[in-house]
Amino acid sequence: MSTIGATARPALGRGFRLQWEPAQNAHVLLYPEGMVKLNMSAGEIMKRCDGARTVAEITADLEQAFGASNLSADVTAFMSFALEHKWLELPA
Amino acid sequence: MSARPGPPLWLLLELTYKCPLHCVYCSNPTDFARTTDELGTEDWIRVMREARALGAVQLGLSGGEPLMREDLETIAAEAHSLGFYTNLITSGVGLNEVRIKALKDAGLDHIQLSFQDSTRQMNDFLSSTRTFELKSKVAALIKKHDYPMVLNVVLHRLNIDHVEQILEMAEGMQAEYVELANTQYYGWGWANRDQLLPSREQVRRAEEVTQRFRDKVGQRMKIYFVVPDYFERRPKPCMNGLGSVFLNVIPDGTALPCHAARMLPGLEFPNVRTASVESIWFDSPGFNHFRGDSWMKEPCRSCPEKTKDFGGCRCQAYLFTGDAANADPVCDLSPHHHLVEEAVARAERPRVEEKPLLFRDLRNSQTLSSR
Numbered sequence: 357m358s359t360i361g362a363t364a365r366p367a368l369g370r371g372f373r374l375q376w377e378p379a380q381n382a383h384v385l386l387y388p389e390g391m392v393k394l395n396m397s398a399g400e401i402m403k404r405c406d407g408a409r410t411v412a413e414i415t416a417d418l419e420q421a422f423g424a425s426n427l428s429a430d431v432t433a434f435m436s437f438a439l440e441h442k443w444l445e446l447p448a
Numbered sequence: 449m450s451a452r453p454g455p456p457l458w459l460l461l462e463l464t465y466k467c468p469l470h471c472v473y474c475s476n477p478t479d480f481a482r483t484t485d486e487l488g489t490e491d492w493i494r495v496m497r498e499a500r501a502l503g504a505v506q507l508g509l510s511g512g513e514p515l516m517r518e519d520l521e522t523i524a525a526e527a528h529s530l531g532f533y534t535n536l537i538t539s540g541v542g543l544n545e546v547r548i549k550a551l552k553d554a555g556l557d558h559i560q561l562s563f564q565d566s567t568r569q570m571n572d573f574l575s576s577t578r579t580f581e582l583k584s585k586v587a588a589l590i591k592k593h594d595y596p597m598v599l600n601v602v603l604h605r606l607n608i609d610h611v612e613q614i615l616e617m618a619e620g621m622q623a624e625y626v627e628l629a630n631t632q633y634y635g636w637g638w639a640n641r642d643q644l645l646p647s648r649e650q651v652r653r654a655e656e657v658t659q660r661f662r663d664k665v666g667q668r669m670k671i672y673f674v675v676p677d678y679f680e681r682r683p684k685p686c687m688n689g690l691g692s693v694f695l696n697v698i699p700d701g702t703a704l705p706c707h708a709a710r711m712l713p714g715l716e717f718p719n720v721r722t723a724s725v726e727s728i729w730f731d732s733p734g735f736n737h738f739r740g741d742s743w744m745k746e747p748c749r750s751c752p753e754k755t756k757d758f759g760g761c762r763c764q765a766y767l768f769t770g771d772a773a774n775a776d777p778v779c780d781l782s783p784h785h786h787l788v789e790e791a792v793a794r795a796e797r798p799r800v801e802e803k804p805l806l807f808r809d810l811r812n813s814q815t816l817s818s819r
Contacts, residue, residue, distance in 0.1 A: 371558065371596050373533055379455050379503025386533035388558040388598060388625075391457065391505055 360411055360435045362428075366444040367407030374402050385443055392443070401434055407447050411435065453739060455503030456695035456729050459532075461492060462707070463509060463523070464699050466516040468541045470807040471564065473602050473637040473644055475707055476512065481813035486699045489519040491720065493526045495697055498725035500530045504695070507532035512699070515542035521550045528555025535560060537600075540586035552593050559590050560627075562600045563614070564607070587621045597623040603654065604631045604644035605795065611654040615661045615671065623669055628658060630676035634708040634763055636808045639816070643805055645795040651679060678788050682753065683760025683776035690738040690762060695729060703728045705735055708763040712772045738762055743773050747781045 360366065368374055373386045376399075383399030385392040394402060400421070404414045415431045418424070438444040465480040487495075496507065507527050514520055515538055527534045535558045536551065551559075563583060590597055599618050603611070611628065618626045630651075633641045646654075658673045665671075677684050687694045690705040697703050701719045704710055710717060717734040718727075729735060737743060741754055748759040759765075760776020768777045769784045777784040806812055 373557065375505075375531060377503060377505060384505060386505055386557075388533075388560070388596070389458075389506060389508070389535055391533075 360432055360439060360446070362412040362415075363410050364446050365407055365410055366405040366414075366435055366439070367447050368402070368405060369442040369445045372443055374399075397430070398434060398438075401431055402438070402443070405435075405444055452730065453691060454693070456499055456725075457504060457693045458506045458508070458695070459496070459499045459504040460508040460510060460694070460696045460707070461495070461523075462511055462696065462698045463487075463492065463514045463517045463520070464512040467511060467513040467539070467808070468516075469513070469539050469564075470809045471602070471636070472640045472805045472807055473604055473631040474808040475632060475635045475637060476808065477635050477708070477710060478639055478808075478813060479817035480512075481810055482817050483698070483700045487697075487701045487720070489522055491701060492519075492523050495720050495725060496523075496527055496530055496532065499695065500532060502726060502729065505531075505533060507534045508537055509534065510537040513539055513541060515547065521547070521554050524551055524556045525554035528557075533557050538562070540583045543586045543589065545589060548589050548593050552595075558598070559595050560598045560600050561587060561590060562602070563617075564602070584621070587623075591622060596625065597621060598625040598627070599623045600627045600629060602631055603628055603646070605646040605650065606644070608646045608650045608654045611657045612661070615658070619665060619669060625670050625672070627672045627674065628654070629672075629674040633676075633678070634767070636806065638767060639806050641791065642794060643803065645676070645678065645791060647795050648679060648792065649796075651675060677761075677764075677778050678792055680778055681780045683757050683764070683778040685757045686761035686764075686776070689758035691729075691735045692739070692758075695725070703732075703735075705738070706763065709734075711763060712766055738772075745773050745775070747779075747783075748775045751781065 371387055374383060375386065377384050380393055383394045383403065385394060385402065400418060401414065404417060411432065415428050418431065419427050435444060439446070464486055465476055465483055509520065509524065514536060517523070524534055534556050536556055537560050540561050561583070587597060599621070601614050614628070615626065631637045631644050633645070637644060655673055658671055662671050687706045690709065694706060695703060696705070696707055697720055698710070701721045702710065702717050703720055704717055709715070715734045715737055718732045720728065723732070741749065744754065744759055748754050760778055762772045764776050764778065765774045766772040768787045774784065775782040777788050779785065
């Protein structure tokens with residue numbers, strides 16, 4: 357399983373599109389002939405992965421937005437999973 | 449009927465039945481020659497807008513060959529601005545530098561390119577045209593415009609022994625995804641079934657070769673191998689149940705819950721010229737008929753697996769048994785399963801090829817329409 361460092365700047369994988377779908381009340385990830393419906397936390401993480409912010413910055417932003425602490429392990433675990441599925445990529 | 453269904457997430461527009469190829473396994477209806485009155489640009493745009501408003505997210509632009517429509521770029525642009533993920537399903541014939549650039553600018557997300565085989569002779573024979581070199585050029589164009597290269601090769605008795613060469617060709621084109629999809633026996637595929645169904649041994653060898661190739665290329669190329677369902681013991685969950693996620697609109701505007709459903713007797717399918725997508729999806733008898741499980745007969749009705757496979761494919765049940773409400777005979781619990789076994793057994797026997805392949809062309813379609 358790929359791991360991801362705090363200074364990496366993840367971006368949406370090529371060929372994927374992330375959008376909010378009112379009909380499903382969820383963020384969905386669209387790719388060729390398929391769709392993943394994201395739960396709330398996955399959606400909140402994914403929408404911050406813009407290739408500009410680092411993992412540490414994204415984590416801090418999430419902790420602030422949701423009044424939580426110690427999200428780092430969860431965020432990293434999800435991002436590693438998302439990298440593996442090519443939902444995210446790390447631009448060179 | 450059960451609870452109100454979810455939205456039609458997957459909208460497939462078969463924009464035209466016109467096609468420069470004449471593939472012997474095409475899933476279009478054999479009587480496509482009857483369909484002459486294609487929807488106009490504005491109609492297609494209205495269908496997309498209405499479906500998107502209901503929550504449709506995936507859009508397939510297909511046919512026939514969708515590039516035969518001169519308004520494809522306009523339709524793709526509108527699809528993109530509506531927020532669809534837009535997939536072009538094409539043979540590549542008609543795709544040139546100008547059109548691919550226009551489609552890219554329009555926001556087209558994805559291109560799936562079909563190949564008939566890895567060699568020019570087989571490609572050209574099976575599609576009854578001379579297109580192989582043209583397709584190789586198209587594959588390079590797709591790469592150049594930064595689309596992932598997704599190849600689809602329909603397998604059957606006459607090309608399944610070439611899987612290794614097919615995969616080598618795909619690797620040479622730097623394909624990222626390859627779908628080796630065994631023929632589905634509907635439309636022209638059904639008409640040519642006895643010539644196209646591979647033997648069990650051919651399928652086994654092809655799967656073995658595919659697995660070896662996967663081990664070799666690793667993550668570079670993702671290879672899907674779709675086994676013909678005739679060799680399974682349980683049916684596919686066709687369309688996730690009719691009327692559950694999939695909405696198909698054919699060239700003349702008829703709305704169907706699957707590509708082949710127009711063959712089902714006793715069902716009337718509405719037309720987008722005279723009905724809204726919302727009323728078609730939620731209220732039309734054609735779409736409601738096979739929702740839920742009250743239509744089911746035994747052995748499906750009392751089967752615990754009915755929530756998993758929804759009784760399989762209605763069209764396959766109809767084609768084999770004459771009754772669309774029967775269990776899909778692919779299921780070995782079906783009293784008609786022997787019909788599938790007999791078709792498979794016929795494919796095991798070496799035989800003289802005395803029946804000519806029926807190429808998908810206008811003349812053959814007109815002949816079949818008049819029967």
